[in-house]
Amino acid sequence: MYRSHSCGELNATHINNEVTLAGWVQKTRDKGFMIWVDLRDRYGITQLIFDEQRTAKEVFEKAKTLGREFVIQVKGTVIERESKNKNIATGDIEILVSELTILNEAMLPPFTIEDETDGGEDLRMKYRYLDIRRNPVKNNLLFRHKVSMEVRKYLTDQGFCDVETPYLIKSTPEGARDFVVPSRMNEGQFYALPQSPQTFKQLLMVGGMDKYYQIVKCFRDEDLRADRQPEFTQIDCEMAFVEQEDILNMFEGLTRHLLKEIKGIEVEKFPRITYDYAMKTYGNDKPDIRFGMKFGELNEVAQHKDFGVFNNSELVVGIAVPGCASFTRKEIDALIDWVKRPQVGASGMVYCKYELDGSLKSSVDKFYDQEDLKKWAEVTGAQPGDLILVLSGNADKTRTQLSALRMELGNRLGLRKPDEFAPLWVVDFPLLEWDEESGRYHAMHHPFTSPKPEDIHLIDSNPGAIRANAYDMVLNGNEIGGGSIRIHDKGLQAKMFDLLGFTPEEAENQFGFLMNAFQFGAPPHGGLAFGLDRLVSILGGQETIRDFIAFPKNNSGRDVMIDAPSVIDNHQLDELHIQLK
Amino acid sequence: MYRSHSCGELNATHINNEVTLAGWVQKTRDKGFMIWVDLRDRYGITQLIFDEQRTAKEVFEKAKTLGREFVIQVKGTVIERESKNKNIATGDIEILVSELTILNEAMLPPFTIEDETDGGEDLRMKYRYLDIRRNPVKNNLLFRHKVSMEVRKYLTDQGFCDVETPYLIKSTPEGARDFVVPSRMNEGQFYALPQSPQTFKQLLMVGGMDKYYQIVKCFRDEDLRADRQPEFTQIDCEMAFVEQEDILNMFEGLTRHLLKEIKGIEVEKFPRITYDYAMKTYGNDKPDIRFGMKFGELNEVAQHKDFGVFNNSELVVGIAVPGCASFTRKEIDALIDWVKRPQVGASGMVYCKYELDGSLKSSVDKFYDQEDLKKWAEVTGAQPGDLILVLSGNADKTRTQLSALRMELGNRLGLRKPDEFAPLWVVDFPLLEWDEESGRYHAMHHPFTSPKPEDIHLIDSNPGAIRANAYDMVLNGNEIGGGSIRIHDKGLQAKMFDLLGFTPEEAENQFGFLMNAFQFGAPPHGGLAFGLDRLVSILGGQETIRDFIAFPKNNSGRDVMIDAPSVIDNHQLDELHIQLK
Structure with a gap:
């Protein structure tokens, strides 16, 4: 048995117990006469203490050589910690170490093994086995x-x-592209992996x-x-x-x-x-209904005035953004720029502030009076203090654009909890x-x-x-x-x-x-x-689904950790009756 | 809801209940004025009854058209069965049908959907989806x-x-042969499926x-x-x-x-x-220990006599086959033929019957007296009534041969329960x-x-x-x-x-x-x-592992049900940067 307990389970009830732990050195603090080591395993962190007064000289000296991510085994006594750490389960105790075995040394890892690491995505993917040591x-x-x-x-x-259904199946021309597997025993034939x-x-x-x-x-x-x-x-x-x-x-x-x-x-x-309701109400067949901003179709109330843009649109549709009537001109211009980005593709946006005093102020006041704008508020469900944003054009495209805007505002306003x-x-x-x-x-x-x-x-x-x-x-x-x-x-x-x-x-x-x-x-x-x-x-x-996959591939379909896919030798190709083109 | 109950759950406590069932027609018995149908689903079989006296004419006529494996839905009343069937859970009741819907007709299946089917292995594999309907x-x-x-x-x-570890990994030359998957996005490179x-x-x-x-x-x-x-x-x-x-x-x-x-x-x-003990005692690193017949090494007691075959052998080793001293000459000759088959490969076999009266009778009595043979019995653990069988030759090969014989006898004697x-x-x-x-x-x-x-x-x-x-x-x-x-x-x-x-x-x-x-x-x-x-x-x-795999492949690695692997079109090959050789 390499250990009597995990690094996550010892607490005040274990004081004076003799225990054996094993794990990785998370960090060391060497004060000369006293060395503290945070020992980490899957289950938690336990503080080890080496004390010049109480620890055998040989053990104390060995403790001085410990580096980050060394794999060690210690025996020792559970003692009460002087300065308790309320943030971790084992924070009331520490282990006064009597025996120390270095099970394996470790090179310095290419990024810090901490909840917040200094490693970028690429580096963490390359050394995914080290990334997995991190709590998140x-x-x-x-x-x-x-x-x-x-x-x-x-x-x-x-x-x-x-x-369990088979993985080596038959390729079908329908749907997405298949991954295929050449058959050695059936010359010229291929299996497909299931979609x-x-x-x-x-x-x-x-x-x-x-x-x-x-x-x-x-x-x-x-x-x-x-x-x-x-x-x-x-x-x-x-x-x-x-x-x-x-x-x-x-x-x-x-x-x-x-x-x-x-x-x-x-x-x-x-x-x-x-589906119809989803598209009309959220512009999207997978609506986030944690928040409102349902679409209000304004054709009836906004067309047949003198505003040609709306009159020539298949659909005029708006949302009421809660509490945003106070947006500055600059903030609104930025939003207009946002919807005009190629990724969204709107040609413009009309806005109407529903002020707290009940008055309405729009970017198209030339064409619409207070009565008109009141109707906009009714249709979009706007309350005083809200900002009404309106897009128009081809129905399908406009809905998609307004859906993008709705989601963006949901994010910005912290409504997507x-x-x-x-x-x-x-x-x-x-x-x-x-x-x-x-x-x-x-x-x-x-x-x-x-x-x-x-x-x-x-x-x-x-x-x-x-x-x-x-x-x-x-x-x-x-x-x-x-x-x-x-x-x-x-x-x-x-x-x-x-x-x-x-x-x-x-x-x-x-x-x-x-x-x-x-x-x-x-x-x-x-x-x-x-x-x-x-x-x-x-x-x-x-x-991000990648964060929940042990060994994900990058956007080129590569596993950068094992460096796959890779070339294979000609003998293998020969056996499979294929050659490179 | 297509059904209120499954075909496996109705019993006497449900009598007089109105129920709806759905499933496959296992069989019909048409007595002219009365039709019984065994209705089957995953959970069991329930007997349906259509009675000229009690069933609406239209329903009764429709019931006459039912064929094996038709998919039907029925409504009716749970009634007590006249002749109860103690072999099935629903054997106390039957359903007097009032409504019958044919959900789908069925062609006659290519083999019977019974516990004991008339379909051979190949046919059952081709129609595995029908085979799966069978209880076993x-x-x-x-x-x-x-x-x-x-x-x-x-x-x-x-x-x-x-x-979950990845399926698209890297080919390695060690071990068995990899299945490989050509990469479209990484020209000339391949993934391997994990061994x-x-x-x-x-x-x-x-x-x-x-x-x-x-x-x-x-x-x-x-x-x-x-x-x-x-x-x-x-x-x-x-x-x-x-x-x-x-x-x-x-x-x-x-x-x-x-x-x-x-x-x-x-x-x-x-x-x-x-491993050493297993090889010496059973001639095998995966011994079946449900039965004895442990190996007894006879070199010490059987060599240095005048029997040249044993004297020239690296190993002389025997087993005591329980209760088989009564084997006839013909039975023993058949066993000798069995070990001499190329699949086993022994050059001959010596036997010794340990008779119930305590006397020993061997095929090499010329070289060994009763005292000698007593020692054979001691070493192999034979009791009166047992048959001692002895092989000799190269140690490894002889152990493998004797192991094959031991397993064969274990099977024949019903010791592998x-x-x-x-x-x-x-x-x-x-x-x-x-x-x-x-x-x-x-x-x-x-x-x-x-x-x-x-x-x-x-x-x-x-x-x-x-x-x-x-x-x-x-x-x-x-x-x-x-x-x-x-x-x-x-x-x-x-x-x-x-x-x-x-x-x-x-x-x-x-x-x-x-x-x-x-x-x-x-x-x-x-x-x-x-x-x-x-x-x-x-x-x-x-x-047989194949019996526990839903959709197994045959010995050529083919799925005969879906007919995979198969040819793929040139466009697919082009995209994968490969061509047939």
Whole structure:
């Protein structure tokens, strides 16, 4: 046994105990006649003391040689500390060391192993194993474990069976780009790594597994935007003999369980809003509802005056920014510059201050009188003291721009509180989206998503208006999960492929295998997948998923710690029947 | 809600309840005026009854159209069954159906969905989603979930943190062949899929994670022997600040927990035997100790007589086969033929019957008298009624042959009982094994395995005799887990590389990255990995891992259900900067 206790557990009740500890030297303070060492392990920090008077000379001398991050083992007696440290669990005691063993020396680490480190992102990623010694990173990994274990417990209690699906599967041309794996034993052929276990979970439903879940790595070879990873983790779930309502209730239950067990927070029943409502009210299908600033559509009250900009706009829409009527001209100009940045893309912005005295002062007073502006306040829900900001133009684009502005102001005004959790469901997504480039409809979720029965009659006349049995769970402005009820009827599925522009042959080529399975008795089924990386980071009160992944890759898909990917030798290539181009 | 109850839960307490059930038609019996349907879901089977007298005509007619594996939903009343079926949980009741909905029709399945099916292995693999509907396969998957969940609970309770390590890592020339993944974003470079997270778990120890576990897929591109899979699942564990004793205790605890929770069996403290003892006593480093037939070495008592075959043998070794003295000449000749098969490779076998009257009758009576043979009986532990079988020749080969014979007899005599569990530890494995082909030593476990301190002095004089801090857990004749205490001392590690024939440059090239991490304060650490597929199959009382994998691959590494691997198009190859050879 290398230790009798961890570095996080000794306290006043252990005084006079003989103990053995092991860990890393966090820091040393050498006062000549007395040396203090902070000894750290995963569980905490314990102060060691070497005293010229009370410590054997040989041990005392050895203590003088200790450097940061040395790995040591000590034996000693727990004694009461003179100056107690109330900030740490072990702050009442220290260890008067009698024996010291240096288990391993350490080179000076390239950055400080402290909560606030001096290491930049690149350096910390290169030496990720040292970064993990730091409390913030270590605690994120422990937190992730706690979340995934609670997910497993809840789903197991609900009767879900964790089934491992294969990683070496078949490449399909649909969706994102696959990572592929050349086969040595099957010359000229390739496996693909799964983008999700979608097909397999549907087959498990055909197989009668009824309730399936898996916490599983998925892979997408896409150009990486910030905070996207080529390999990511999904909580993947599917249920048979269910309707949308059953799924929403089950996974709302899971999320409430997590919020309660992990964060100690009880949340009300999740609001459910439609995709249409979300877009009209927040300009966004994943609204952050921790704060208001709901959109007010001003076409009726602001058009047909002499202000040509509004008159020529498809949509005039505003928000009331709480308590910001006091913004200076300079502050407002900066906001206008902000919305005009290429990333947002507005061509301009109109504002109206709703002063505390009840008067209204706008940038378009030339065209609107107090009565007009009062209506603006009514529609946007503005109160005296608020600042009304108005954008106009093409409806979709304007909503997107105003959504960006709303989120920006939510951040600036501190309304997006990391310890507040406002989950909701967004339902009734469109089944299809029109793709300008290919001039045809694409499945918004995937081709197996079922349309709402009451919308099926639109299938020939107005397919774009069909709503799907598809739903997203949104938490604090992030989509944390999404899914759908699948089609389990052959005829409807064929119609769907037709709608998506597949010939029967193409449908057979690409999806024949699942369709074939469906002929042997497919039950009604549906499911949902959570993005675990994202879910954990939001529950952790942060937004960077990389901070919650032990060994993440950078934006070029590289693991800079192990320096992967890398070249392989020709012999390996030969065996795989491939060569570099 | 598609159902108010599952097909496994209704019993006499529900009589007169109105219920809704959904599931698959297992079978129908149509007596003209009465139709019975067995309705099946994951949870069980419930009998439905359609009665010409009591069922609406339309419903009754529809019931006549039901075929095997149709997916249906029924509403009806729970009534007491006339002829009760004590074999199933719902055997006291049946459902008098009032409403019937056919949710999906089904083509006739290619094999029967029964516990004993008429489908061969190939057909069942092709339609694995139908195979999973069968109780034996479904129950194996549920059993696997139960085992993995108990593993997680135990390790979590013991303070282990589940850390997900990456799947897209770096190819290393050591060990088995890697599966590789061409990188699109890094031209000419490849990721490798992990053969195990060995490096990452050691880095997590350097990172202070202290106790790590993961249930993780691993990949080896090896020619597949029977019951090997290119992707397999490991319970991967590592601990810091531990000695071998700590690890053995921890994972013995895990296995005892599993046996107790899963099988309801309390086992004694696991026996620990050395590799040397295992080889000498069982001819095997993973002995099945559910039965005896320990080896007795007969050199002393059987050599130096006139029997040249024994005199010229390095080893003469026998086992006492319990109660088999009564074997006929023909039975013994068949056994002799069995050991002479090329798969076993013995050149002959000597036998000696220890008759119930105490007399001994051997095939070499010409050379040995009763006194001599009595000694054979003593050494092999034979009792009257036993049959002593003796092989001789080169020591290693003879032990392997006798081990094969011992296992064969264990099987034939029914001594390898699937419901009996006899775990043990095999410890003190050799650090190195001599490889004839390359004319150098190889690491028996891996190059980071630490030698026993008391053997380090042999490092120059007799490295082959050095024992390692390496251990295997063996259960019923299968290695279910193995691991080692790792080297954490730079100097010793360099010496080890030297011993393995690496130049310092080669060591740096191949392992520099981990060695570099070790310079920043590596704690003493060690670990173990269980093969989950194997563990689950043995706990399930079976030996074929494929039966416990939802979607296994065949011996050519193909998934015959989805037909993977497959060709991919040239555009994909182009993007990956590779071409077929």
